[in-house]
Amino acid sequence: MKNKLIVLFASALLLGGCGTGPSSKNGAVDDSDSGWKSLKTVSGREIIAELKQTVEETPKRDERATIETPPEFEEPTKETVEDLNVKAIEGPAVFQAVEKVYGEGGIHHEGVIFFELQTKGAAQSGVWIGLKEPDERVQQLIDLLQPKVDAGEILAEPIYIFRSPHTEKELYELQDEVAEALKGLESERGSFGLYVDVITGNIEITHDFLKPEQQEKLREQFADHTINIEQDGRMVPEPGESTIIAPEQTYTDKPVTEGGFILEAGDGRIFVAGGTESVVFYKFPEADKLKAGQRVNVERSGPILESYPGQGTAKFVEVLPDYKPAGAKLSESQAVAKALEVAGERLSNGYVVIEEVSFDENEKKWVFKLLPDDGEGTLEVADQ
Structure with missing residues (x-):
């Protein structure tokens, strides 16, 4: 990860003294x-x-x-x-x-x-x-x-x-040294953010993998500097720990509005889009345990590449309860899976970004509101 020195801003006011000409010494x-x-x-x-x-x-x-x-x-x-x-x-x-x-x-x-x-x-x-x-x-x-x-x-x-006790060049060099030290401690799925404060010279680190003993090692290695370390989200899972968070209940008869939809899952990655999630391909080792159509919240690890779709790494995937209205034959995830099949045949980009999902009880159909870029205003799937 490319880390950049970030200049922080604060403020103060210097009261001027009596006038002098520009060629006179304005300091001692x-x-x-x-x-x-x-x-x-x-x-x-x-x-x-x-x-x-x-x-x-x-x-x-x-x-x-x-x-x-x-x-x-x-x-x-x-x-x-x-x-x-x-x-x-x-x-x-x-x-x-x-x-x-x-x-x-x-x-x-x-x-x-x-x-x-x-x-x-x-x-x-x-x-x-x-x-x-x-x-x-x-x-x-x-x-x-x-x-x-x-x-x-x-x-x-x-x-x-x-x-000043330091120069910007010295701070850049210090940042590079700390980055190398962090890379030596970084786990396979962990990530870190780093900058050195231009004003204070303090080292600021965010992470999701550093154990207490590793943090202490960093402070010893850079003992001449103040290091502030902050955990970013949940720690990456330990070996053997599942990275999929299952819902407390499989189904719900109340519409779910948070999360995005899995459009593809398998081969170590998931494609999530729509709802409250951005359009992103995530690396995810447990992708084979998930299914297209599921509504999920993704906790990422590290940055998202600014491509379209974006690219990143998922640290945890929370599967949300599957919405199944009273009287419906299909659940939301099943209806989404069918919508994806239809979309694959009709859309040039091969995928659909769903903003909202609703169930029409009178006509027994699922209605999907799509992003305008997908060429279609809505998509409908019969509840059967």
């Missing part, structure tokens, strides 16, 4: 070692340089600013508006300056860059530039951004320059 430099001293701490981070809010009026920024929350947001809030403005105004200015000073992708080797947003739980909106070994290029950044502040194009307050 330690001349003894050419390093940048700490000015203060914000959100637990060591601020090494800051812009100055030199003007009170910002007409150029105001022209671009969102005044009200866009209609796609259900609850208009001041915090949402501030987040949107920082992302749309200060964000691009900072990213352009960083690229100009460090080159395209250069910040990847020097540190990190990220937003923190109030709508993601942070205290205030901000865009953060973190540098592991800050040098004279910090002043170059300031010299590019301060004139924009002076001209009223951007605000100084939401822009932070701090000393």
Whole structure:
């Protein structure tokens, strides 16, 4: 599984000081070692340089600013508006300056860059530039951004320059190391999700196979880092444990609305579609114990490939009670199996995706509402 570094967002706000010209030092430099001293701490981070809010009026920024929350947001809030403005105004200015000073992708080797947003739980909106070994290029950044502040194009307050304990490159390398360690522990049917938080450097793992002793082994192997491990769904079954969950009752006279329908079953895979399930081929070792027409809930293991139909691995398959109305000769699963035979003769793709199933007691027939892509609005099967 290809794992990608995911940048998480949070937020904070840096209060600007008195005005200075763009060529002056907006941070404290330690001349003894050419390093940048700490000015203060914000959100637990060591601020090494800051812009100055030199003007009170910002007409150029105001022209671009969102005044009200866009209609796609259900609850208009001041915090949402501030987040949107920082992302749309200060964000691009900072990213352009960083690229100009460090080159395209250069910040990847020097540190990190990220937003923190109030709508993601942070205290205030901000865009953060973190540098592991800050040098004279910090002043170059300031010299590019301060004139924009002076001209009223951007605000100084939401822009932070701090000393980062890591670079993005280091985090990518750490993620690759953890991924290799996880692959060595992975069971045949297990899966994991992995990312390293750019802001904290913490390793975040989701899984459905790691036993407590394996988790402890990981923490020992990466003792210099915080590892957060979360179980994703049920654990994969132990050898000999059935992966089919049978219903408490075989039949029910009440319509079942959850789950999807098995269209094919056998040779180590099942094809499930319709109802509340997506259209997916699943690898499933116990496929031969299932039948086309059954309504099931599928608990997957790992990602679903974005093809059509999708492709994935089923960890557990829950067979749902078979709907059999009073007076009907067929059960729902039997009617679906017949519908699949008819569909195979009439549809170019060879399968049908059923949205809904109903039983017409007066005319003694089963009516299937199909997805529009299947070329037919409905399909009917006589109850016999």
